Amino acid sequence: MTTLKVxxxxxxxxxxxxxxxxxxxxxxIHNAIxxxxxxxESVEVTTATLDEPEHGLTDEVLANTDVLLWWxxxxxxxxxxxxxxxxxxxxLDGMGLIVLHSGHASKIFERxxxxxxxxxxxxxxxxxxxxxxxxxxHPIAEGLGDYxxxxxxxMYGERFEIPTPDELVFISWFEGGEVFRSGCTYRxxxxxxxxxxxxxxxxxxxxxxxxxxxxGNAVRWAAPTQGAASVAGRTEPIEQIGVSTAK
Amino acid sequence: MTTLKVxxxxxxxxxxxxxxxxxxxxxxIHNAIxxxxxxxESVEVTTATLDEPEHGLTDEVLANTDVLLWWxxxxxxxxxxxxxxxxxxxxLDGMGLIVLHSGHASKIFERxxxxxxxxxxxxxxxxxxxxxxxxxxHPIAEGLGDYxxxxxxxMYGERFEIPTPDELVFISWFEGGEVFRSGCTYRxxxxxxxxxxxxxxxxxxxxxxxxxxxxGNAVRWAAPTQGAASVAGRTEPIEQIGVSTAK
Amino acid sequence: MTTLKVxxxxxxxxxxxxxxxxxxxxxxIHNAIxxxxxxxESVEVTTATLDEPEHGLTDEVLANTDVLLWWxxxxxxxxxxxxxxxxxxxxLDGMGLIVLHSGHASKIFERxxxxxxxxxxxxxxxxxxxxxxxxxxHPIAEGLGDYxxxxxxxMYGERFEIPTPDELVFISWFEGGEVFRSGCTYRxxxxxxxxxxxxxxxxxxxxxxxxxxxxGNAVRWAAPTQGAASVAGRTEPIEQIGVSTAK
Amino acid sequence: MTTLKVxxxxxxxxxxxxxxxxxxxxxxIHNAIxxxxxxxESVEVTTATLDEPEHGLTDEVLANTDVLLWWxxxxxxxxxxxxxxxxxxxxLDGMGLIVLHSGHASKIFERxxxxxxxxxxxxxxxxxxxxxxxxxxHPIAEGLGDYxxxxxxxMYGERFEIPTPDELVFISWFEGGEVFRSGCTYRxxxxxxxxxxxxxxxxxxxxxxxxxxxxGNAVRWAAPTQGAASVAGRTEPIEQIGVSTAK
Numbered sequence: 001m002t003t004l005k006v007x008x009x010x011x012x013x014x015x016x017x018x019x020x021x022x023x024x025x026x027x028x029i030h031n032a033i034x035x036x037x038x039x040x041e042s043v044e045v046t047t048a049t050l051d052e053p054e055h056g057l058t059d060e061v062l063a064n065t066d067v068l069l070w071w072x073x074x075x076x077x078x079x080x081x082x083x084x085x086x087x088x089x090x091x092l093d094g095m096g097l098i099v100l101h102s103g104h105a106s107k108i109f110e111r112x113x114x115x116x117x118x119x120x121x122x123x124x125x126x127x128x129x130x131x132x133x134x135x136x137x138h139p140i141a142e143g144l145g146d147y148x149x150x151x152x153x154x155m156y157g158e159r160f161e162i163p164t165p166d167e168l169v170f171i172s173w174f175e176g177g178e179v180f181r182s183g184c185t186y187r188x189x190x191x192x193x194x195x196x197x198x199x200x201x202x203x204x205x206x207x208x209x210x211x212x213x214x215x216g217n218a219v220r221w222a223a224p225t226q227g228a229a230s231v232a233g234r235t236e237p238i239e240q241i242g243v244s245t246a247k
Numbered sequence: 248m249t250t251l252k253v254x255x256x257x258x259x260x261x262x263x264x265x266x267x268x269x270x271x272x273x274x275x276i277h278n279a280i281x282x283x284x285x286x287x288e289s290v291e292v293t294t295a296t297l298d299e300p301e302h303g304l305t306d307e308v309l310a311n312t313d314v315l316l317w318w319x320x321x322x323x324x325x326x327x328x329x330x331x332x333x334x335x336x337x338x339l340d341g342m343g344l345i346v347l348h349s350g351h352a353s354k355i356f357e358r359x360x361x362x363x364x365x366x367x368x369x370x371x372x373x374x375x376x377x378x379x380x381x382x383x384x385h386p387i388a389e390g391l392g393d394y395x396x397x398x399x400x401x402m403y404g405e406r407f408e409i410p411t412p413d414e415l416v417f418i419s420w421f422e423g424g425e426v427f428r429s430g431c432t433y434r435x436x437x438x439x440x441x442x443x444x445x446x447x448x449x450x451x452x453x454x455x456x457x458x459x460x461x462x463g464n465a466v467r468w469a470a471p472t473q474g475a476a477s478v479a480g481r482t483e484p485i486e487q488i489g490v491s492t493a494k
Numbered sequence: 495m496t497t498l499k500v501x502x503x504x505x506x507x508x509x510x511x512x513x514x515x516x517x518x519x520x521x522x523i524h525n526a527i528x529x530x531x532x533x534x535e536s537v538e539v540t541t542a543t544l545d546e547p548e549h550g551l552t553d554e555v556l557a558n559t560d561v562l563l564w565w566x567x568x569x570x571x572x573x574x575x576x577x578x579x580x581x582x583x584x585x586l587d588g589m590g591l592i593v594l595h596s597g598h599a600s601k602i603f604e605r606x607x608x609x610x611x612x613x614x615x616x617x618x619x620x621x622x623x624x625x626x627x628x629x630x631x632h633p634i635a636e637g638l639g640d641y642x643x644x645x646x647x648x649m650y651g652e653r654f655e656i657p658t659p660d661e662l663v664f665i666s667w668f669e670g671g672e673v674f675r676s677g678c679t680y681r682x683x684x685x686x687x688x689x690x691x692x693x694x695x696x697x698x699x700x701x702x703x704x705x706x707x708x709x710g711n712a713v714r715w716a717a718p719t720q721g722a723a724s725v726a727g728r729t730e731p732i733e734q735i736g737v738s739t740a741k
Numbered sequence: 742m743t744t745l746k747v748x749x750x751x752x753x754x755x756x757x758x759x760x761x762x763x764x765x766x767x768x769x770i771h772n773a774i775x776x777x778x779x780x781x782e783s784v785e786v787t788t789a790t791l792d793e794p795e796h797g798l799t800d801e802v803l804a805n806t807d808v809l810l811w812w813x814x815x816x817x818x819x820x821x822x823x824x825x826x827x828x829x830x831x832x833l834d835g836m837g838l839i840v841l842h843s844g845h846a847s848k849i850f851e852r853x854x855x856x857x858x859x860x861x862x863x864x865x866x867x868x869x870x871x872x873x874x875x876x877x878x879h880p881i882a883e884g885l886g887d888y889x890x891x892x893x894x895x896m897y898g899e900r901f902e903i904p905t906p907d908e909l910v911f912i913s914w915f916e917g918g919e920v921f922r923s924g925c926t927y928r929x930x931x932x933x934x935x936x937x938x939x940x941x942x943x944x945x946x947x948x949x950x951x952x953x954x955x956x957g958n959a960v961r962w963a964a965p966t967q968g969a970a971s972v973a974g975r976t977e978p979i980e981q982i983g984v985s986t987a988k
Contacts, residue, residue: 092610092655094878114608115683116586121729127736130979132405132426133969137931138836141969144407157732158418159393159724161586161683166658166907167928171405171418171426175980176731179379179418179426187908189609189655190438190878228874228882229654235615237649237670238871239916242621243490290857339902341631361855362930363833368551368976377732380722384588384684388722402978406971408833408930412904413660414681417888422733423978433662436856436902438766460854475627475635482862484917485624486669489868547885625919626899642902652873653887665899665920667913673873673912673920737984 004043004223007017007065008034011072012049014201019199028207029071029199036212038129041219050075057083067096069215070103084108092189098220101180104156110141111193112188113151113163120180121157124200127175129153131198131210135169139219140194142181148210154200156180157160172197185212190227194218214225251290251470254312255281256304258319259296261448268448276318276446276453283459288466297322302328314343314469316462317350318446331355343469344403344406345462348446351403357444359435360410367427368404371447376400376473378429378445378457382416387430387441387464395457401447403427419444430461437474441465498537498717501559502528503551505566506543508695512625515686517694523565523693523700530706535627535713544569550626560715561590563695564597578602586683590716592709595693600691603689606682607657615651618694621669623647625676625692625704629663631741634677634688634711648694650674656689666691677708684721688712745784745964748806749775750798751792752813755942758936762942770812770940770947771909777953782960791816795979798824808837808963810956811844812940825849833930836867838961839956842940845897854904855931862898865941868916870950872939876910881924881935881958888949896942897921903936911937924955932969935959 010030014021025032034045046065048056050072062068068087072079083139084107091112093099099109105118121231129150134139157178163186170183182197196214257277261268272279281292293312295303295403297319309315315334319326329389331354338344346356352365357449366471376397404425410433417430429444443461502537504524509603519526528539540559542550544566556562562581566573578601585591593603599612621675623644626637651672657680678690690708693699700706751771755762766773775786787806789797791813803809809828813820825848832838832853835982840850846859870891874882898919904927923938937955939944947953 006622056725068754075374092311110865112608114606119726121726123729123731125731130424133971134428135928135968137928137933137968137973138405139966139968142967144562144969146969148972157729158381159383159726161726163657163682164660168415169413171428173420173426173737174422175733176540177377177420177733179377179420181381183416185658187876187878188657192878225878225880226883227876227878227880228875228887230877230887232613232615232653232655235617235651235672237619237621238619239669239671241619241670286848292695319976347829351592361853368973370978371974372978372982374978381692381722382681383724384681384719384721385686386719386721391722393724406973406975408973410904410927410929413908422980423982425976425978426555433904434629434631435904439631472631472633473636474501474633475638475640477627477630477640479860479862479900479902482864482898483918484864484866484868486918488866488914514746613757624918628899628922630900652875654878661905662909665922667914667918667920671871673871673914675875675912 001083002042004013004041004219005046005064005066005130006037006043006069006219007046007048007061008175009048009055009071011075012051013074015210017063024204025206029201032206033069033098033215037216037219043219050078055079055083057087062090063097067098067219069098069100070106071100072106072199073102076106081107084111088112091191091193094190096191096224097193098218098222099195101195101197104195107134110195114187115161115163117162121178123153123176124154124202125176125202126152127155129198131170132173133169135167135172138167139167139221140169140214141211144210150198150205150208150211152203153198153205156197170185170209177192192222193204194222229230249289251466252311252313253284253290253316253466254293254295254308254317255316256295256302258322259298260321267416273452276448279453280316282307284463285464288463290466292370296326298363302326302330304334308332309333309337312337312342313471314466316347317355318347320351320448323353326354329352330357335359338438338440341437341471342350343438343471344440345381345469346440346442346445351442357439360433362408362410364409366408367406368425369402370423371401371449372423373450374402376445377420380415380416381418382414385414385416386468387416387461388440388441389464390401390460391457397445397452397455397458400445400448400452410482429486441469496536498535498536498713499558499560499575500531500713501540501542501555502563503542503565505569506545507568514555518698523681527709531710531713535710537713544572549573549577553580555578556584557619559584559589560718561713561720563591563594563595564590564600564602567596567601567695570600573601578605582606585685585687587720588684590685590718591687592712592716593687595691598689601703603627606687607680609657611656614653615650615672617670618648618696620646620668620697622711623651623692624667625664626667627663628665629661632661633715634661634663634708636702636711637707644692644699644702644705646697647692647699650691663708686716688716743783745782745960746805746807747778747784747810747940747960748787748789748802749810749833750796750812751791752816753792754815758904766828766946766947770942772957773947774810775812778957778960782957784960786959791819796820796824798828800827803827803831806831806836807837808960810839811847811849812841812849814843814942817847822848829853832932835931835965836963837932838934839959839963840934840936844914845936851953853934854927856902856904858903859899860902862919863896864917865943867893867944868896869941871914872911873914874910876908879908879910880962881910881955883958884954891939891946891952894939894946895937903961906943934962937962976983
């Protein structure tokens with residue numbers, strides 16, 4: 001199996017500004033996920049964060065990324081538009097993209113889907129979430145049961161303003177009474193995108209085995225495929241034009 | 248606005264065999280729905296039931312139906328295969344079909360969708376269901392709010408073995424912890440199909456205003472459209488073949 | 495039937511700069527389409543063009559538009575970004591949008607779909623196009639036969655970089671050997687979008703009856719629906735949280 | 742990489758009854774495809790034909806099949822219904838299914854999709870087909886260019902009565918003027934289905950490298966995935982019911 005090059009992008013502000021979050025993720029959400037991927041999957045892991053030069057997403061890093069993970073929350077607006085465009089280019093050209101939790105409101109997710117993806121209901125009271133598998137045969141659900149539970153999570157509720165997903169892999173049930181489309185796949189250009197809802201920074205969600213397993217599955221699923229060569233632009237006719245061939 | 252010809256098919260066994268159900272629907276589920284449609288929509292209503300000759304679905308009735316509603320539960324197996332095929336022919340030719348609640352396991356629903364649509368989780372303990380609107384702009388959701396509640400219902404839970412719906416209009420939350428894709432649209436041939444989950448016979452679900460409103464909306468949505476003429480079979484070439492036109 | 499408020503936006507440069515185009519559309523493409531709609535459909539028509547103040551798309555015009563048609567080609571880059579955002583807001587809020595021909599590369603189409611919708615093959619040699627109906631039962635195909643032909647057209651060929659359409663209504667065959675997804679529907683937010691390929695400015699395509707019929711059908715199809723009320727943002731729990739209810 | 746167990750089912754009548762076809766496929770279409778797969782992919786190949794006992798599709802063969810290929814034409818009606826149901830069970834349980842050319846009208850394809858999949862236009866005059874890649878990034882298109890040509894083929898034309906494919910990988914252009922959705926994927930239950938149009942028995946289509954490459958790609962794509970465990974039927978509540986928890 002090929003070694004996938006995974007880059008994990010994290011806003012990395014909560015962990016440095018909030019003691020409670022720092023207690024859960026002392027080396028940041030990016031490293032919690034990265035540590036799991038390194039031991040569970042055939043991957044090389046690079047991390048990148050908002051406050052690095054070019055947010056850590058230089059041309060070289062992007063060119064060497066098969067699958068990009070994205071976690072952001074407080075500072076979506078600080079992400080540079082030119083870097084968002086570069087990430088978009090790479091996705092349309094085949095790089096996989098996994099958008100996590102509050103990344104739903106990121107510039108890159110909204111840019112690629114076109115709707116106001118930040119629009120949803122939410123409540124960070126710490127309640128039980130039960131994530132139900134809808135497409136049991138999907139590789140992203142590999143190794144799960146009918147559902148898994150997260151003891152305390154932020155709630156996201158419908159209506160979530162996204163285009164109809166190509167595949168709806170998970171739907172969440174919340175203790176407070178809401179539902180949410182928690183696992184959504186999209187093919188855009190040559191790239192594959194997966195949105196995965198769980199992951200509020202104040203709860204240890206990225207230490208939970210089912211959540212990590214889904215992320216690992218998604219990395220494999222989102223890996224680029226070679227596909228077919230394609231050109232665009234003005235093109236000569238293949239068949240002769242203007243010869244009357246109508247019977 | 249044109250008057251739509253609606254036929255409501257009901258198995259009509261529970262209401263005649265069970266006093267509790269008869270108390271809720273003295274003239275049958277079909278008439279409860281029909282009475283609503285007659286006062287709320289521009290429709291003519293015909294009813295048809297399992298124990299009538301040809302289940303009430305003669306060629307003449309089917310030819311004069313724009314939208315067919317289907318409620319069945321106990322006796323799916325008693326529905327004649329030849330009549331299922333006639334209904335399928337009409338749907339593929341443009342008749343609308345609205346499948347209600349336990350009609351999920353009917354021959355006609357499985358015949359048109361191809362998967363084992365009877366496969367799901369269930370529990371008839373009488374629990375709270377909250378039906379969330381997922382596609383707020385959809386005509387089938389017209390006049391609703393973010394959600395509506397049914398105080399006591401049978402639970403249906405995922406995984407529901409259906410093809411991915413063309414449009415997912417509703418998702419239900421259940422008190423016991425499950426979720427369900429409760430409003431699903433499909434285009435098959437020239438016809439439109441809507442599956443709507445609520446409606447267990449032992450609860451007065453078809454007396455609830457939101458449920459009836461959705462059924463009325465769905466009848467209008469499922470109405471046949473004229474569309475384009477189409478022929479199949481062996482056809483002569485439009486352009487001349489065998490003249491080498493390659494440049 | 496309600497009178498729909500239709501606004502037809504046209505770049506309106508070719509017709510003022512090129513005698514040949516002016517000969518085909520003396521009052522502009524917008525008026526050729528508008529004249530048809532006024533006589534064939536229950537509509538009020540407003541026109542708007544690039545070189546008017548705010549491109550003719552003031553807040554008042556947009557607020558009073560049920561369905562917006564968009565034709566642009568030479569000057570996509572001159573359309574103001576803030577006006578693109580206002581159009582997007584209105585579409586996500588329910589306004590219909592019909593994007594015509596070279597509008598495939600417009601800012602608004604790319605903004606709403608997220609991919610590089612300008613990416614395709616093309617050739618303006620004037621060749622036969624045959625538009626095949628794929629969804630015969632679709633209201634946008636109403637009144638057509640299996641196909642219709644355009645004697646001379648610009649070719650657009652795959653691969654067209656769009657998200658998978660919700661519904662693929664038309665596929666075109668070109669004399670020079672290419673194919674194209676020529677009629678594509680999308681639901682985005684509460685709005686409906688239809689892309690319709692034909693319409694190069696140097697051929698009298700918008701004087702052809704089948705093309706105009708499709709545009710009229712699409713206007714009716716794209717009309718806003720009331721749908722369901724919806725709110726977003728922080729929300730109180732509906733069910734009590736933190737009471738251990740697990741059995 | 743795991744060795745996939747592929748079973749190639751062929752009606753195998755044309756090759757035994759028609760000298761011309763026998764000249765092209767002396768050992769049958771199944772062996773032409775099987776020989777390619779054996780040298781190009783990591784597979785074990787079993788063949789099965791109509792006139793074998795149980796059409797060669799015993800319970801043991803089916804249980805040991807990861808991906809089933811299906812070619813039939815003259816004798817769809819002779820395929821036993823009980824065996825069609827067994828194949829359907831296996832697909833819904835995760836076995837991949839690749840339906841080739843005239844298999845569009847087979848019992849199994851129609852059973853799994855629900856529409857009258859035999860409905861299309863056709864003409865066996867031997868004309869040029871150009872198969873265009875629509876989803877360039879799809880693994881089934883791997884290694885192709887923008888298109889490939891088949892010098893002489895039977896034409897299939899729209900309208901093809903299928904449900905909207907999950908993914909539309911190929912569209913064909915025909916010399917005689919028609920178009921066709923030639924590469925269609927579906928997820929049904931846990932299984933993946935691919936329909937691939939080319940392959941009329943009187944032309945050496947299954948000796949052409951691009952056609953074989955697509956079949957090899959499709960075999961890998963359709964391979965079963967482990968997915969998530971799932972149970973159906975009556976189920977106990979996970980959360981306690983009937984405790985009033987409404988705030």
